[in-house]
Amino acid sequence: MAKKPRSFRKEHVNGKNGKIHGVTAGSVSLWKRYGYGMAFAALAVALVLFYFDYLIGRSFLWEDLLRWYYPAVNYFCTSVAEGRFPFWLSGIMCGVPLYTDLQTGVYYPFVWLMTPFAGAERLSFVVYQWYMVLHLVMGGGFMCLFLRRHQVGPLACFLGATVYCFGGFSSLHIIHFPMLQVYAWLPLQMWLVDLAVVRRRAIYYALLTGAVLLSFFAGFPQTLLYQCYLLAAYWLWRRYRVMSEDEPRTAVALVRALGMESLRMAGVFVSALLLGAVLLLPSWEHWRLSVRENWGFDEVARQSMPWRYLLHFVVPNFFGVTNDRSIGVPFWGYNPDALEISTVCPGYWQYWEFGGYAGQLALMALVVVLFQRQRFRDTPAMFFAASWLLALWFMLGRFGGLFNLLYHILPGVSLFRGPSRMACVADFCAAMLVAFLVRSLAKEDAPDLGKPLFGLSLVYLLGVVGLFMAGEQLFPELRDASRAIFAERQTMISVAVFAGTALCLWGLWRCWGGVWGVLSGVALALLTCMDFFHAFVIFHRGGTNPEVYYADTYSIVRTYRDCVQQYGPMRFSQRMDGRYAEFLMDSNMPLMHKDMESTRGYLTFELDQMATLNKLTNDNALLDLKNVGFLIRFDSSQKQASWITRPQCLPRVKFFTAIARYPSDEAILRDLESGVLNYHDVVAVRDADLGSDLPRQLNRLDLNPVSPRLTRLNPETYVIEYTAHAPGILFVSESYYPGWEAVDEKRHPFRIIPAFTAFKGIIIPQAGSGTLTVRFRPSSFFWGRTISFSAAVLLGAVYVILIRRENRCRGVSPSNRIVSQRESFSQYERVGVS
Numbered sequence: 001m002a003k004k005p006r007s008f009r010k011e012h013v014n015g016k017n018g019k020i021h022g023v024t025a026g027s028v029s030l031w032k033r034y035g036y037g038m039a040f041a042a043l044a045v046a047l048v049l050f051y052f053d054y055l056i057g058r059s060f061l062w063e064d065l066l067r068w069y070y071p072a073v074n075y076f077c078t079s080v081a082e083g084r085f086p087f088w089l090s091g092i093m094c095g096v097p098l099y100t101d102l103q104t105g106v107y108y109p110f111v112w113l114m115t116p117f118a119g120a121e122r123l124s125f126v127v128y129q130w131y132m133v134l135h136l137v138m139g140g141g142f143m144c145l146f147l148r149r150h151q152v153g154p155l156a157c158f159l160g161a162t163v164y165c166f167g168g169f170s171s172l173h174i175i176h177f178p179m180l181q182v183y184a185w186l187p188l189q190m191w192l193v194d195l196a197v198v199r200r201r202a203i204y205y206a207l208l209t210g211a212v213l214l215s216f217f218a219g220f221p222q223t224l225l226y227q228c229y230l231l232a233a234y235w236l237w238r239r240y241r242v243m244s245e246d247e248p249r250t251a252v253a254l255v256r257a258l259g260m261e262s263l264r265m266a267g268v269f270v271s272a273l274l275l276g277a278v279l280l281l282p283s284w285e286h287w288r289l290s291v292r293e294n295w296g297f298d299e300v301a302r303q304s305m306p307w308r309y310l311l312h313f314v315v316p317n318f319f320g321v322t323n324d325r326s327i328g329v330p331f332w333g334y335n336p337d338a339l340e341i342s343t344v345c346p347g348y349w350q351y352w353e354f355g356g357y358a359g360q361l362a363l364m365a366l367v368v369v370l371f372q373r374q375r376f377r378d379t380p381a382m383f384f385a386a387s388w389l390l391a392l393w394f395m396l397g398r399f400g401g402l403f404n405l406l407y408h409i410l411p412g413v414s415l416f417r418g419p420s421r422m423a424c425v426a427d428f429c430a431a432m433l434v435a436f437l438v439r440s441l442a443k444e445d446a447p448d449l450g451k452p453l454f455g456l457s458l459v460y461l462l463g464v465v466g467l468f469m470a471g472e473q474l475f476p477e478l479r480d481a482s483r484a485i486f487a488e489r490q491t492m493i494s495v496a497v498f499a500g501t502a503l504c505l506w507g508l509w510r511c512w513g514g515v516w517g518v519l520s521g522v523a524l525a526l527l528t529c530m531d532f533f534h535a536f537v538i539f540h541r542g543g544t545n546p547e548v549y550y551a552d553t554y555s556i557v558r559t560y561r562d563c564v565q566q567y568g569p570m571r572f573s574q575r576m577d578g579r580y581a582e583f584l585m586d587s588n589m590p591l592m593h594k595d596m597e598s599t600r601g602y603l604t605f606e607l608d609q610m611a612t613l614n615k616l617t618n619d620n621a622l623l624d625l626k627n628v629g630f631l632i633r634f635d636s637s638q639k640q641a642s643w644i645t646r647p648q649c650l651p652r653v654k655f656f657t658a659i660a661r662y663p664s665d666e667a668i669l670r671d672l673e674s675g676v677l678n679y680h681d682v683v684a685v686r687d688a689d690l691g692s693d694l695p696r697q698l699n700r701l702d703l704n705p706v707s708p709r710l711t712r713l714n715p716e717t718y719v720i721e722y723t724a725h726a727p728g729i730l731f732v733s734e735s736y737y738p739g740w741e742a743v744d745e746k747r748h749p750f751r752i753i754p755a756f757t758a759f760k761g762i763i764i765p766q767a768g769s770g771t772l773t774v775r776f777r778p779s780s781f782f783w784g785r786t787i788s789f790s791a792a793v794l795l796g797a798v799y800v801i802l803i804r805r806e807n808r809c810r811g812v813s814p815s816n817r818i819v820s821q822r823e824s825f826s827q828y829e830r831v832g833v834s
Contacts, residue, residue: 035153035154036144036148036154036157038154039144039154039155039157039158039161040140040141040144040157040158040161042158042525043137043140043144043158043161043162043165044137044140046162046165046166046529047133047136047137047140047165048133050166050532050533050537050540051129051132051133051136051540053540053541054129054130054132054133054540055126055129055130055133056126057125057126057129059540059541059542059543060125060129060324060542060543060544060545060546061125061128061129061132061175061542061546062175062324062542062543062544063175063324063349063542064175064176064602065174065175065177066542066544066546066549067586067588067602068103068588068602068603069103069104069176069177069178070123070125070128070546071550071586071588071591071592072098072101072103072104072588072591072603073104073105073111073114073123073128074118074122074123074128074591074592075089075091075098075591075592075594076098076104076106076111077111077114077115077117077118077123078118078121078122078123078594080112080115080118081115081116081118081119084714085099085106086098086099086106086715087099087715087716087776087778087781088715088716088776089591089603089715090597090712090715090734091590091591091594091596091597091598091601091715092587092588092590092591092597092598092600092601092602092603093598093599093600093601093603093606093607093610093735094571094599094610094626094733094734094735094758094759095715095734095735095737096601096603096605096607096735096737097282097286097737097739097776097778098603099282099781100279100282100283100285100286100605101283101286101603101604101605102178102219102220102221102279102283102604103178103219103220103603103604104219104603104604105178105181105217105218105219106279107217107276107278107279108181108214108217108218108219109214109217110131110135110181113131114127114128114131121594122592125545125546125547132174132177132180135177135180135181135184136165136170136180136184138184139164139165139170139180139183139184139185139186139187140161140164140165142184142185142186142187142188142191143160143161143164143165143187143431144157144158144161145187145188145191146187146188146190146191146194147160147161147432147435149191149194150380150435150436150439151439152435152436152438152439153438153439153442155438155521155524155525156434156435156436156437156438156439157435158525159361159434159435159438159524159525159528160431160432160434160435160438161431162431162525162528162529162532163358163359163361163362163427163430163431163434163528164187164427164428164431166359166529166532166536167356167357167358167359167362167427167430167431167532168312168316168355168356168357168358168423168427168535168536169183169355169356169423169424169426169427170183170427171355171532171535171536171539171540172351172352172355172536172539173352173355173421173423173424174540175352176220176352178218178219178220178223179220179222179223179421179424181218181219181220182215182218182219182220182223182224182227183223183227183424183428184218185211185212185214185215185218186215186227186230186231186424186428187428188211189208189211189212189215189227189231190231190234192204192207192208192211193208193231193234193235193238194238196208196264197235197238197239197242197261198238198242201803201806202799202802202803202806203799203803205264205267205268205799206795206799206803208268209268209271209272209275209795212224212228212268212269212272213272213275213276215227216272216273216276216279216280217276217279221412221415221416222415222416222418222421223421223424225412225413225415225416226421226422226424226425227424227425228269229410229425230387230425230428230429232265233383233387234383235261235265236258236261236262236265237380237383239257239258239261240254240257240258241378243257271791271795274787274788274791274795275788275791275792275795276788277783277784277785277787277788277791278781278784278785278787278788279784280784281780281781281783281784281787282778282780282781282784284780285738285778285780286605287605289605289607289608289609289737289738290605290606290607290608291605291606291607291608291611292415292605293608294608295417297398297404297407297414299417300407300414300415300416300417300419301397301398301403301404301407301417301419302417302418303335303350303353303354303397303417303418303419303420304335304395304396304397304398304399304400304403304419304420305335305353305354305395305396305397305399305419305420306333306335306396306399307396307399307400308333308475309333309335309354310392312333312354312355312356312357313356313357313358313363313392314363314463314494315487315490315491315494316357316490316494316535316536317486317490317535318333318487318490318491319331319332319333319351319487320332320333320351320483320486321351321538321539322348322349322351322352322539323538323539323541323542324541324542324543324544325538325541325542325543327538328486328538329482329483329486330348331347331348331350331351332477332483333350333351333354334347334348334350334351335347335350352539353418353420353421354395354420354423355423356392356395356420356423356426356427357535358426358427358430358431358434359430359434359528359531359532360494360497360498360501360531361434361437361501361505361524361528361531362430362431362433362434363456363498364437364452364453364456364498364501364502364505365430365433365434365436365437366385366388366430366433367452367453367455367456368437368447368449368452368453369381369382369385369433369436369437370385370452371447371451371452371455372447372448372452375440375445375447376436376440376447379436380432380436381432381433381436381437381440384429384432384433384436385429385433387425387429388425388426388429388430388433390402391422391423391425391426391429392426394406394419394422395419395420395422395423395426396419397419397420403419437505438508441505441508441509441512442512442513446509446512449505449506449509453502453505453506456498456502457498457499457502460495460498463491464491464492464495467487467488467491468488471484471487471488472484475487493534497527497530497531497534500523500527501524501527501528501531503520504520504521504523504524504527505520505524506520507519507520507523508520508521508524549586550586550589550592550593552593554584554641556572556584556585556632556643557589557593557596559630559643560572560596560630561595563629563630563645564595567629567645567647568651568652569597569627569651569652569710569712570597570627570628570629570630570646570649570652571597571598571599571626571627571628571629571630572585572596572597572598572599572628572629572630572631572632573598573599573600573623573626573628573630573631573632574587574631574632574633574634575619575631575632575633575634576633576634577634577635578619580600580614581634582600583634583641584632584634584641585632587599587600587601587602588601588602599623599626599628607735607737607758609665609735609736609754609757609758610735610758612665612669612757612758613625613669613756613757613758616669616672616673617673618672618673618674618675621672621673621675621679623646623649624646624648624649624650624679624680625650625672625679625733625756625759626649626733627649627650627651627652627733628646628649629645629646629647629649630643630644630645630646631643631644631645631646650679650680650731650733651707651733652710652732652733652734653708653709653710653720653730653731653732653733654707654708654730654731655705655706655707655708655722655724655728655729655730655731655764656681656682656683656728656729656730656731657700657701657724657725657726657727657728658681658682658683658700658701658728659682659683659685659690659694659728659729660677660682660683660684660685661685661686661687661690661696662684662685662686662687663686663687664686665686665754665757668684668686668756668757669757671684672684672756679756681701683728683729683731683755683756683761684755684756684757685729685753685754685755685761686753686754689753689754690753690763693751693763693765694727694728694729694763694765695727700726705725706722706723706725708720708721708722708723708730709721709722710732715776716775716776717773717774717775717776718773718774719771719772719773719774720732720742720762720771720772720774721769721770721771722764722769722770722771722772723768723769724764724766724767724768724769725767726767727764727765727766727767728764729755729761729762729763729764730761730762730764730772731755731756731759731760731761732755732759732760732761732762732774733759734759734760735758735759735760736752736753736754736755736758736759736760736761737776738778738779738780739776739777739778739779739780739781740752740760740774740775740776740777741774741775741777742762742772742773742774742775743772743773743775744770744771744772744773745770745771750762750763750764750765750772751763762774
């Protein structure tokens with residue numbers, strides 16, 4: 001083990017000039033006192049500079065942020081500002097629940113904080129972008145807190161938090177911002193696990209439950225699932241590490257200790273699920289009715305990261321870039337076997353799906369830890385190094401084999417597509433390794449950096465030589481001159497960053513505590529920030545202003561409103577050469593203009609029955625059933641767009657006395673496709689759904705029909721006035737979904753069944769006139785709310801009792817509780833976290 005010639009820990013202050021290798025004793029004391037605060041302040045400044053254009057509204061959110069998350073959050077915040085909790089969203093997909101949409105975050109407290117800014121029926125996109133950056137700052141603060149608990153020092157704290165906040169997962173998946181809302185809570189959860197395992201205080205288990213619950217409400221369960229597996233592994237590892245020397249390390253003792261810890265862990269996770277039942281039960285119900293419920297391994301394993309894309313973790317933009325302004329060479333490193341690519345379009349989105357670049361410093365940290373395994377054997381560095389490698393293996397998906405196995409073993413893995421999103425774990429572990437590497441340089445027995453850095457330098461040299469000599473053989477796409485030049489330029493930049501980072505690390509290793517050591521540390525911090533700035537800054541510079549994107553540029557919104565005033569409720573759709581397409585207006589436009597209604601849209605779940613109906617090639621039948629009275633058409637041969645009204649479509653509500661019973665949905669769709677079913681005069685239902693509520697001989701047309709009248713009070717409630725000359729079915733052109741109920745003036749219920757496979761059909765058992773009130777009152781919500789409230793009361797009472805008992809046993813009163821916490825912290829430090 002190499003000994004450093006100068007060690008900051010061994011130096012003493014010269015009483016005459018008060019200096020330590022040129023650093024004054026006063027500055028050392030100031031650094032020790034305020035160093036962590038300065039590290040966090042520097043991190044916050046770096047985030048503000050990196051996202052400065054976001055904060056001032058000069059650059060804009062784009063892709064899914066622009067077309068999905070921002071409109072959904074806008075709709076939610078403006079609805080709450082109007083005094084309505086949006087259970088149902090009637091504007092897109094022919095009606096769909098919104099309160100079940102996980103990624104909207106309807107129960108996430110920080111989303112509610114934007115409600116006061118949702119003025120004039122629009123949430124400012126600048127406010128939303130501030131909200132995003134502040135989440136990153138909050139996550140960075142939690143990371144600094146967790147790293148400080150590991151005594152890594154302010155410089156190591158800043159560098160680790162920088163990798164966490166600017167790594168590929170954070171920088172690229174910002175367009176999937178619910179992922180980062182979940183990711184921001186991971187450091188806090190890890191810190192609370194540390195405290196819970198070491199101190200055994202009920203308060204930490206309660207806080208950990210709350211942190212996991214907030215992550216669940218934040219809206220991306222896939223990220224939460226991956227993080228929970230890391231939490232569980234770290235929890236058990238920490239329990240093993242804090243076992244006292246007097247405890248036997250036999251197999252029986254380990255099983256007993258880790259088994260008890262597993263019970264505590266399960267208690268925390270189950271408690272969080274019970275508290276989140278108000279979201280969990282409705283979302284689970286919606287998932288069971290969506291297309292995702294039928295996904296198999298092929299759908300889940302798509303977006304598996306190919307082996308060759310591991311090069312991205314060394315040269316971040318080797319395979320080109322994807323951005324909103326078409327700067328640079330378009331991304332070409334996608335997996336051509338993915339389902340979307342083979343059937344729809346090139347996989348430009350895989351640029352961020354495969355994103356996990358953690359910087360040159362993180363790569364060096366991994367190599368040093370692996371080279372110096374004996375030196376780091378008893379530290380958390382080995383745990384995080386192993387976790388990083390396993391996460392990379394998992395990201396390979398079906399190409400690596402690990403995912404193929406865990407798909408059938410680990411709970412929850414089979415529910416979510418995109419194993420490459422395990423980058424959240426990989427980048428977090430990389431950040432921890434960076435912090436531990438820099439911390440180790442401050443110790444007397446600092447690891448020898450010579451061999452690891454020399455070996456890594458040799459690999460870089462061979463890689464550069466191989467690229468210039470055999471690049472086209474390794475990557476046939478490089479036969480394109482523009483791609484080859486761009487890849488070579490990116491490679492040389494990465495080599496230069498690697499060389500500079502290696503020199504800074506060498507300076508820290510040789511001169512820690514001296515002037516050159518301080519300069520090396522500052523240079524290392526700046527170079528690490530520049531590394532991420534070069535890799536990802538263009539990605540964030542979206543050029544599409546949401547105010548312009550959702551503006552009524554072609555007066556389509558105004559024309560649509562005029563048609564609704566003239567013809568009654570109707571939806572709009574878009575067709576290019578006879579097929580659905582978006583060219584003049586986004587399908588999520590109704591989330592920004594609440595009086596509009598579209599047949600398509602983007603949310604987490606798409607109802608399976610509606611998705612199946614959308615596959616019809618009989619376009620007239622599809623448009624008529626969906627009440628499309630306003631159609632935007634584009635003729636690609638003429639390069640001309642136009643819009644027309646379609647008065648022949650079915651009205652929003654229609655009464656049928658002629659009923660066709662079918663044995664299955666497939667039979668209904670088959671007759672709709674062929675044109676055999678006259679849907680203008682006959683309503684089609686499944687025989688099993690209708691049962692014996694209506695006579696089987698109902699097949700006569702009503703020669704003098706009276707059109708029902710629909711009055712919508714709000715998206716969750718509308719009133720239907722009808723006159724029936726015979727028993728029949730009221731068809732409502734709106735998605736069928738459990739939880740809708742219809743009652744008359746006397747509160748008598750009327751049964752609702754699926755009609756035409758995907759819409760509502762209200763059974764009218766006898767002739768007459770009446771008024772029905774149709775409301776959305778989902779039982780899953782009320783059951784979930786009851787479970788959550790009961791769990792909150794019960795867990796609150798249990799934790800209060802436990803905390804009071806602990807305080808009484810420890811002799812702690814409110815006046816001296818702080819002293820007790822300090823003593824507990826000292827005990828924690830004696831146990832050691834490294």
